[in-house]
Amino acid sequence: MLDVKKFDSKRIQGFTSQYAIYIVLVLLVIGITIYNPAFLSVNSLRDILIQSSTRAIIALGVAFILITAGTDLSAGRIVGLTAVISASMLQNENYAARFFPDLPHMKLFIPIILAILVGMICGLVNGFVVSKLNVPPFIATLGTMVAVYGVNSLYFDMEPNNSQPIGGLRNDFTDIGSGSIGSGQFSIPYIVLIAIFVAFIVWVVFNKTKLGKNMYAIGGNIQAARVSGINVAKYLIYIYAIAGALYGLAGVLEASRTGGATNNYGNMYELDAIAACVVGGVSTTGGIGTVPGVMVGVLIFTIINYGLTFIGISPYWQLIIKGLIIVAAVAFDMRKYANKK
Amino acid sequence: MYKDTEELFRELDIDLKPNTIVGKLSVSKIQSIEIAKAVSFHSRVIVMDEPTSSLTKVEVEHLFRIIRDLKKRGVAIIYISHKMEEILQISDEVTIMRDGLKIGTWPASELTTDTMISKMVGRDLTHRFPVKENVPGDVILKVSELTSPISKSFKDISFELRKGEILGIGGLVGAQRTELIEALFGLRDISSGSIALNGKKVKIKSAEDAKKLGMALLTEERRVTGIFSVLAVHENASIANLGRYRKGFFLLDGKRKKREADIMVDKLRTKTPSTKTLIMNLSGGNQQKVLLARWLLTEPDILLLDEPTRGIDVGAKFEIYTIIKDLAKQGKSIIMISSEMPELLGMSDRIMVMSEGRLTGILEGDAATEEEIMRLAAQH
Numbered sequence: 001m002l003d004v005k006k007f008d009s010k011r012i013q014g015f016t017s018q019y020a021i022y023i024v025l026v027l028l029v030i031g032i033t034i035y036n037p038a039f040l041s042v043n044s045l046r047d048i049l050i051q052s053s054t055r056a057i058i059a060l061g062v063a064f065i066l067i068t069a070g071t072d073l074s075a076g077r078i079v080g081l082t083a084v085i086s087a088s089m090l091q092n093e094n095y096a097a098r099f100f101p102d103l104p105h106m107k108l109f110i111p112i113i114l115a116i117l118v119g120m121i122c123g124l125v126n127g128f129v130v131s132k133l134n135v136p137p138f139i140a141t142l143g144t145m146v147a148v149y150g151v152n153s154l155y156f157d158m159e160p161n162n163s164q165p166i167g168g169l170r171n172d173f174t175d176i177g178s179g180s181i182g183s184g185q186f187s188i189p190y191i192v193l194i195a196i197f198v199a200f201i202v203w204v205v206f207n208k209t210k211l212g213k214n215m216y217a218i219g220g221n222i223q224a225a226r227v228s229g230i231n232v233a234k235y236l237i238y239i240y241a242i243a244g245a246l247y248g249l250a251g252v253l254e255a256s257r258t259g260g261a262t263n264n265y266g267n268m269y270e271l272d273a274i275a276a277c278v279v280g281g282v283s284t285t286g287g288i289g290t291v292p293g294v295m296v297g298v299l300i301f302t303i304i305n306y307g308l309t310f311i312g313i314s315p316y317w318q319l320i321i322k323g324l325i326i327v328a329a330v331a332f333d334m335r336k337y338a339n340k341k
Numbered sequence: 342m343y344k345d346t347e348e349l350f351r352e353l354d355i356d357l358k359p360n361t362i363v364g365k366l367s368v369s370k371i372q373s374i375e376i377a378k379a380v381s382f383h384s385r386v387i388v389m390d391e392p393t394s395s396l397t398k399v400e401v402e403h404l405f406r407i408i409r410d411l412k413k414r415g416v417a418i419i420y421i422s423h424k425m426e427e428i429l430q431i432s433d434e435v436t437i438m439r440d441g442l443k444i445g446t447w448p449a450s451e452l453t454t455d456t457m458i459s460k461m462v463g464r465d466l467t468h469r470f471p472v473k474e475n476v477p478g479d480v481i482l483k484v485s486e487l488t489s490p491i492s493k494s495f496k497d498i499s500f501e502l503r504k505g506e507i508l509g510i511g512g513l514v515g516a517q518r519t520e521l522i523e524a525l526f527g528l529r530d531i532s533s534g535s536i537a538l539n540g541k542k543v544k545i546k547s548a549e550d551a552k553k554l555g556m557a558l559l560t561e562e563r564r565v566t567g568i569f570s571v572l573a574v575h576e577n578a579s580i581a582n583l584g585r586y587r588k589g590f591f592l593l594d595g596k597r598k599k600r601e602a603d604i605m606v607d608k609l610r611t612k613t614p615s616t617k618t619l620i621m622n623l624s625g626g627n628q629q630k631v632l633l634a635r636w637l638l639t640e641p642d643i644l645l646l647d648e649p650t651r652g653i654d655v656g657a658k659f660e661i662y663t664i665i666k667d668l669a670k671q672g673k674s675i676i677m678i679s680s681e682m683p684e685l686l687g688m689s690d691r692i693m694v695m696s697e698g699r700l701t702g703i704l705e706g707d708a709a710t711e712e713e714i715m716r717l718a719a720q721h
Contacts, residue, residue, distance in 0.1 A: 208592050210583045217580050220569035227528065227566050228581040228635070229552035287571040 020332065021280060021296050024325075028300065032307040039310050042185050046192075052302040053195035054079075054250045054257065055272060056295060059280075060202045061246030062273040063294045064239050069219040069286025070130060070137035072240075074144035075247050075273055078122045079266030081152040082115040082251025086173075087166040087261035088155075089114070095168030099161050108172055116248035122148055123244020127237035145270075149263070156263040167260045177257030191253055198246070203291040205242075215239055219286030275322070276301050279329040300325070349377050353407055368514075369400040376407055380416075387411065388419045393427060394651060397513045398715075405431055423652065424681075425454040437461055439654075461655045470687030471662055475669035477506035477690055482643055482674065487524065487534035495521045495698045498534070502643065502674050507665065509689030509706075510678045511714045516695040518678045519561055522645045525676075526551045526558040552581065557636035561647040561678070563625065567632050570621035574613050577620045577631050578602035582638040605634040609664060626657025633664060644668065646677045650684065662688060682711045696720050 033040045058075055065072040088099035089111035122144060129140040157163045176194075180187040206212040214235045217225045226232050250269075255261040280297025282289030301322065308318045346359035355373045363371055372392060379387045389408075393401045408418055408431060422428050428435055428449070435452055437444040437460045444460050458469070482502040489495045495517040502508050510518045523529045525536065527545040535542055538554055545551050548558070560566040569577050579586075579602040588594040603616050611630040613623055620628055629649065636644065649665065650658045665688065669675055679685045685692055686709060693703045694717035701717040 204592075208595060210587070210591070210593055213576070213580065213583055213593070216572060216576070217569055220571050221566075223566045224569055225580075227526075227548055227558060227560055229548040230580070231547070231549050283571070287569065 021293065021300065021329075025296055025300055025303070028303055028307065032303070032311055035311045039307060044306065044310065046187075046189065048299070048302050048306050049192045049195075050189050050257075051306060052298050053189075053191045054253045055269070055276065055302065056195045056298045057198050057246050057250040057253070058269055059273040059276045059294050059298050060199060060291065061243035061250070062270060063202075063277050063282050063289050063291075064215065064243045064246075065137065065141075066274070066277050066282045066284060067215055067219045067286060067289045068236060068239055069222065069284075070141075070236075070240075071274065071284075072126065072141045072243060073138065073270050074122060074126060074141040074148055075243070076266040076269035076271075077145045077148040077152065078119050078244060078247040079251040079254060079269055080261075080263060081122070081148050081155075081266075082119045082248040083255040083261040083265040084152055084156055084166065084251075084263060085118055086111045086115040086252045087169055087255040088161075090170050090173040090255075091166065091168045092170055097161075097164060097168070099158075099166055101160065108170075112252050115252050116245050119248020119251065120241050120245040123241040123247070124237060126244065127240030130240065131233035131236040152263045163263070165260055165262045166255075169255070169259050173256050174259050175256075177253055177255075177259075191257060194249075194253065198249070199291055199295055202246075206291055211235060211238060216287055219288075221287070272301060275326045278333070279325060281333070283333055284330065345381075346377075349381055353377055353380065353410070354403070369396045369404075372396070372404070373407070376404075376411075380411065384416065386417045386419065388421070390421045391423065391652065392420070393422065393424065397515070400514075401427070423654065425457050428457070429454065439656075458655050469659070469683065471659070471666045473666065473690075475505045475507065475666060475690070478504035478672070480504075481539060483537040483540075484525070485535050485537070487521070487536070488532050489517070489520060489524060489698070490530050490532035491520075493517075493698060495524070495695070498695075498700050500693055500700065500703065502676060503690075504642075504674055505669050505672045506690045507669050507675045507677060507688055509685040509692040510676065510695060511680075511682075511685050511692055512695040512718045514680070515697065516718065517698040518695050519647055520698075521695070522558065522647060522676060522678060523560075526556060526645055528558075552639060552641075555640070555642040556645065557581075557639060557641035557643070558645045559629070559632055559636065559647060559649055561651065563628055563632065563652070568620050568628050571619060573617045574606060574611070574620050574623070574631055575599050575602040575616035578606050578616070578634045578638060581635050601638060602634065605638050606631060609634050609637075610660060624654070624657070626653040626661070629653055629657070629661060630664075633661070637668075641673065643674045643676070646675060648678055648680065650679075650681070682714060685709075685714065686711065694718050 029040075058079060062072050062075055089103060089106060090108070091098050093105060126137075126141050126144050129135045129143070130137050153163075175190070177191050178189075180189040181193070182188060206215070214225065214230050217228065217230060218232055218235060222232060251266065254265055276297035277289065277294050278284060278297070279300055280289070280293035280295070282294060282297075304318055304322055304325075308321070309315070343359045350357055350359070353373070353376065355377060357366075357370060357373070363374060366374075376387070392404060396404065408420070411418060420428070420431060429452065432449040434446055435449050435457065436446040437457065439461055480501045481504045484501070485499050487495065487498045498521055500508070510522070512518050520529055524531050525545070527547045527550050536545060537543065543554055545554065551558070564570070569580065579598050583593060583598070586594045586598040599616070606613070606616055609630040611623075611627050611634070613627060620631055623631065646665070650661050653661065665675060665677070677688060679688070686706070689706045691703055691706055692709050692714060694701050694714055696718055701720045704713060704717075
């Protein structure tokens, strides 16, 4: 029958486009390895995974928003704010330039949870402005991005810190970002495990929960979602809040991994995250995106960074290659769903 | 440019000023502009795809005058429509297609509505509508003096809906029928009046409320407010019913969800390669069945159907009619807006007619005639 043929060709087309990014990833690794076989080592792999970890968590947060057909420009600045907050409360007691000189020793989890909550509140504000005040996400999160940087800079500029980089972080805190399970060649960094765990939880949320299904529905067709009896405003607020919490976690990890923080932490991270999502198959028109896709998108960008530096290609060339990949990915995406409407 | 446009509008008998913003115009006016555009290109062939689907009878007449005028100027017109009466009225030659294949081409004079339908369906349809088997029971929904806050919208609407009844709503475009049922479903505001379900007054502020009260709504604009085009058929079918598949604290029972959706989609005889297929790859009729499945999964007592067979081919139409009559037989109550007279007359137990936001009459289905409905629909 004619019908069947049509669907089959669609399926084949769907197959190649579905796996296109994996093919790009493999080609990238092969290309770099041919150039310098030393690239294929456990050490490079570990470095790539470590560098991908916080990016992956931010990208997963951004993916929530993109799938609802929104966008989030505030991600990077929220990372910066939460990095500063967690770092400011987790310095060694005998460190000379403490942010809060008289702060007593706190249990590790208290500042961490606090930072994540701050991230979540920023997300809540985004969600409220988008869903209740009907401000387009681009503008709503632009406002948050600017204002959060202001808040962070005010905090960072408080006496006695006066905008000095925050350092001297407690070992138990920096261990999260730089420690690992096991030792030597085959050790696994905590931060990689955290990212994998977060990815798993996000995958469950996307695929196995009402919130996930409603997220795809809202992004797929917000009017139809409303008619179907989905409380769109409520779910959008939840989704922005979850994304904010993920940025908060990423900020904590960023401070822990680098052993410090300044108010410029996280600057422009949202653009990397959006790029990784888009390359990973998240549609900017909403309703489409998977966790494995986002993870591969993040890996592709890290490998471009790390691998091309490894074989000595100028960082300027890296930017050009990244730019081309972003545009090509979206052009591909648009072609794929050209008949959507 | 303005002058040329004015000239063009006058030639085509279009009552518009060139500097009007198109977004503020009615569908029929926008369509006239589309036609004017085609004429201004000196097009030799103009393809019109369902040009009358949202036009009133008067507007259709106007469109036909334009078409005849274009014909005189030597323009060929391909006119795609589901409305048999219109096709016979306007065409010289009729080509019938089914499932992507051409069945044949005949001079319009050799065809009748019935012969066209039988060629389209591929079998003889002795009845265009299934037999009535439903028996209306007690009043389930009572609407009293429902009024919209918008002055030109519906006003003082009172009616009753019985269990197992199909209540048709007729009227011309602009009669505010869609607005009325969307307000019943909580999608539009109400300034005064009340809604009582099973004798109890209810407040419906959102579709979520309506759903909880056992109501379902199939909207007129399937693509705009119905389907999630990039999601799979089974996801489309289950989306309104997620609350029932809760497993544990926040997880969903995905297997049961998909199984129940699959069963319902299959029960309505939806043609789809698999329920994992994206709904955008289905025909309009099959999309409509998936949307019906979506709402039937919520086990509603009252279904509000807004032009349920709009843009659907004749074969699938009959299937949808059968489903609707079946639902009524099972005791579900149905409110059905339709702009197609035969559909209103063939399906409804009672027909309520609206004109410019007001209820102008309620007719018993058996006693109603096309003329009477038209008379009420045009009443001011």
